[in-house]
Each structure stands twice: as C-alpha cells, then as structure tokens.
Amino acid sequence: MNVSTFKIANKLITGEGATDQLFNEVQRLNIKNPLIVTDKILKEVGVVEKIEDKLNCLTFDVWDGVKPEPEVHLVEECTSVFREGKHDGLIAIGGGSAIDIAKGVSGFAGFDGKIEELFGTDIVPEKGAPVIAIPTTAGTGSEVTNISILSDTEAQLKKGIVSDYILPDVAIVAPEMTLTMPRSVTAASGIDALVHAIEAYISVNASPITDALALGAIKLIATNLPKAFSNPNNVKARENMATGSLMAGMAFGNAGVAAVHALAYPLGGRFHIAHGVSNALLLPYVMEWNKISCVERFRDIAEALGENVSHLSDIEAADRSVESMRRLCEAVNIPKGIRHFNVPEDAIASMAEDASKIERLLKNNPRIFTVEEIEKIYRAAY
Numbered sequence: 306m307n308v309s310t311f312k313i314a315n316k317l318i319t320g321e322g323a324t325d326q327l328f329n330e331v332q333r334l335n336i337k338n339p340l341i342v343t344d345k346i347l348k349e350v351g352v353v354e355k356i357e358d359k360l361n362c363l364t365f366d367v368w369d370g371v372k373p374e375p376e377v378h379l380v381e382e383c384t385s386v387f388r389e390g391k392h393d394g395l396i397a398i399g400g401g402s403a404i405d406i407a408k409g410v411s412g413f414a415g416f417d418g419k420i421e422e423l424f425g426t427d428i429v430p431e432k433g434a435p436v437i438a439i440p441t442t443a444g445t446g447s448e449v450t451n452i453s454i455l456s457d458t459e460a461q462l463k464k465g466i467v468s469d470y471i472l473p474d475v476a477i478v479a480p481e482m483t484l485t486m487p488r489s490v491t492a493a494s495g496i497d498a499l500v501h502a503i504e505a506y507i508s509v510n511a512s513p514i515t516d517a518l519a520l521g522a523i524k525l526i527a528t529n530l531p532k533a534f535s536n537p538n539n540v541k542a543r544e545n546m547a548t549g550s551l552m553a554g555m556a557f558g559n560a561g562v563a564a565v566h567a568l569a570y571p572l573g574g575r576f577h578i579a580h581g582v583s584n585a586l587l588l589p590y591v592m593e594w595n596k597i598s599c600v601e602r603f604r605d606i607a608e609a610l611g612e613n614v615s616h617l618s619d620i621e622a623a624d625r626s627v628e629s630m631r632r633l634c635e636a637v638n639i640p641k642g643i644r645h646f647n648v649p650e651d652a653i654a655s656m657a658e659d660a661s662k663i664e665r666l667l668k669n670n671p672r673i674f675t676v677e678e679i680e681k682i683y684r685a686a687y
C-alpha cells in the first residue's frame with residue numbers, strides 16, 4: 306500500500322444545535338476579539354444574528370464583504386479590517402466563499418508579500434490566527450480542507466492557496482444553518498459535494514480511508530439532495546446533506562479532486578459560473594472519458610448512487626453511474642450546456658489550454674488527458 310496522510314480540521318462539531326458550542330471553542334482557542342467573515346445575504350436572512358447571539362457579548366466585529374467565487378482583492382480587504390481591528394481569530398459564516406476568505410486571511414495576515422505569492426502548495430510560512438468555520442451550504446467541505454480557492458482576477462483563473470496551516474481549527478456543522486439556502490444554491494453546492502466524493506473515489510491518491518468517506522458521502526448525497534431540493538425545510542435531509550458534504554470534504558481534502566474541477570476552473574474564473582454549476586455541466590462528460598480507466602470503481606459509484614447493477618457487466622454498470630448523475634442533475638434543475646452561460650464557442654480552445662495547465666488537479670485523475678481531449682470534452686458539454 307502507498308503511504309498516505311490524512312488531515313482535516315482539528316475538531317468537528319456536528320448536528321442540530323452544534324453552534325451552542327461556539328463560545329466554548331472561542332474560549333478554548335483563547336480568542337478575545339474575533340472577526341466574523343460573512344456576506345450581506347446571510348445577515349439579511351438572520352443566520353449571522355443567530356451566531357452573534359452565541360458569543361455572549363464578547364467583543365467582535367463583522368465583515369460582510371464576502372462575494373461568491375471570491376476574488377483575491379476580497380482577502381486583502383478583509384485582512385486590512387482584521388489587522389486594523391487587532392483581531393485574533395476568524396469565524397467564517399457562509400458557504401465556501403466565506404470560509405475560503407477567512408482561511409486566506411489567516412494565511413495572509415502575517416505574511417510580508419503579495420497574496421498571489423501564496424498561490425501553490427505549502428507556501429504559507431506559518432500558522433496564523435485560528436479559524437472557526439460554520440458552513441451555511443452543504444457543498445464545498447471547505448470547513449475541513451487545507452485549501453482556499455480564489456479567483457485570480459488578472460489571470461482570469463481560479464487558483465488555490467494550499468497549506469496545512471490554513472486547516473480550520475474547528476468546523477461547526479449544524480444543519481439549521483443551511484435551511485435558508487435558496488433552491489439553486491442547494492442544488493449547485495450539493496452537486497459540488499457529490500463531485501468531490503466521486504473524484505476522490507477515482508483519484509489515483511485514494512486510500513481505504515478516503516474510499517469509505519467518499520462512498521458514504523455519495524450514498525447520503527444521492528438520497529438526500531432531491532429531498533432537500535424539493536422541501537428546503539426538511540431538516541433530516543439538510544442534516545444528511547451537511548454530513549455528506551463534510552465526508553466528501555474529508556475524502557477530497559486528502560485524495561484530491563481531479564479533471565472535473567480542473568475543467569470547471571476556467572468556467573468559474575473567466576465566466577463567473579457558480580462553482581457547483583460549472584462542475585455539473587462537465588461531470589457526465591468527464592465521467593464518460595474517465596470510466597474505462599477504472600471501470601470497477603465506477604461500478605461502485607453506480608451502486609452508491611442507488612442503481613441496481615448486480616446483473617450488469619462492469620462497463621454497463623459504469624454507464625449507469627453516468628446516466629444516474631445526468632438524471633440527478635436534471636432533477637435538481639441544473640441547466641444543461643455551457644452555451645447557455647454566455648460562453649462563446651471560440652473560447653473553448655483557450656479554456657482547454659488553461660485547464661491543461663492545472664497540473665495540481667489533473668495529476669489526481671485516473672486518465673491522462675491531452676489538450677485535444679480536453680477540448681473535445683468542452684465541445685461535447687457545450
């Protein structure tokens with residue numbers, strides 16, 4: 306067996322009412338003056354207030370400047386507020402965008418250079434202020450991973466700061482935080498979580514530990530995403546989605562994600578398509594290409610998605626996994642076709658060039674793609 310490491314947030318607190326533990330955790334981490342990192346929508350729907358109430362009148366500030374698919378300058382802005390307010394800890398309340406900004410600030414606040422210099426793996430020089438992550442979507446798993454994904458405005462690409470120093474200190478995953486998520490965000494973030502689990506399961510770096518988490522996550526998400534989508538107040542489905550997304554985060558945070566994410570990045574970076582949607586647009590086409598490289602793994606995925614494949618050959622079962630994902634994306638109203646997102650067809654060749662350079666993710670993929678093959682996948686998904 307190959308050597309593999311497994312790292313996640315230092316502590317996970319999960320289940321309805323988990324946010325009641327927030328104050329204890331703030332004290333345990335010796336945070337005296339936290340900065341809450343969130344956005345205006347989450348303030349409006351009352352999610353932020355619920356958390357403020359748990360802080361027992363501790364001194365804190367709220368920075369509500371988070372935007373979806375955050376650009377690098379937002380980390381710089383939040384870092385200025387963090388430094389000026391002499392804050393000593395970060396509480397992220399939001400989806401991947403808020404959590405990634407808070408992790409970015411933790412890595413950047415003590416760094417003497419430009420934030421772009423931190424893009425890449427293991428460049429953050431030391432552990433910064435502690436981060437408590439409270440996800441309000443069930444999708445990214447950012448509450449347990451060592452990655453902060455930011456849009457590099459100049460390069461028009463999404464890039465990652467990858468460092469164990471930015472692993473959150475505590476992840477508080479409470480399903481009630483996700484109840485106000487709009488349908489479209491429930492669908493997009495839920496499919497993102499499913500893609501994390503599928504890509505972790507077929508990754509060349511998968512281990513028995515990440516396999517168990519990935520298959521468990523696929524089962525939970527496939528069963529509960531349609532339920533949470535059809536009835537946003539179904540707390541049990543929300544709870545299972547939160548757990549599924551957390552498990553998928555633990556799986557991909559160690560096994561990595563692969564070609565779906567690599568091909569999705571140019572769509573997010575250049576055309577600002579929501580991360581989960583860009584993944585969903587490409588998923589069935591990339592699965593189609595990947596399936597012959599590890600057909601028995603795709604059989605397992607089909608089973609975890611709820612397909613009865615006992616009477617099928619491996620390749621037939623693998624086909625079922627692709628069909629099943631197509632059906633699920635359709636059931637949760639994910640639009641089909643990149644063409645519907647104002648992406649001009651003549652952008653495909655350069656998108657393929659850009660995607661082919663995302664070696665950090667492509668190296669995890671079970672099949673090696675040439676630029677020409679990537680271009681074919683974009684054209685099929687167009």
Ligand SMILES: NC(=O)c1ccc[n+]([C@@H]2O[C@H](COP(=O)([O-])OP(=O)(O)OC[C@H]3O[C@@H](n4cnc5c(N)ncnc54)[C@H](O)[C@@H]3O)[C@@H](O)[C@H]2O)c1
Nearest residue numbers: 346373374400401402441442445447450452454485486580
């Ligand atoms: N760091 C990682 O490990 C990792 C992994 C996957 C994706 N990401 C990144 O995360 C980002 C996407 O995050 P996301 O999918 O969680 O969405 P998001 O954080 O961008 O939020 C999307 C929208 O939903 C709203 N929203 C979120 N929760 C809500 C709630 N409970 N009630 C009402 N509105 C709510 C937000 O205000 C926002 O407008 C992308 O930038 C992506 O690249 C990071």
Ligand SMILES: [Fe+2]
Nearest residue numbers: 445497501580
């Ligand atoms: Fe993702």
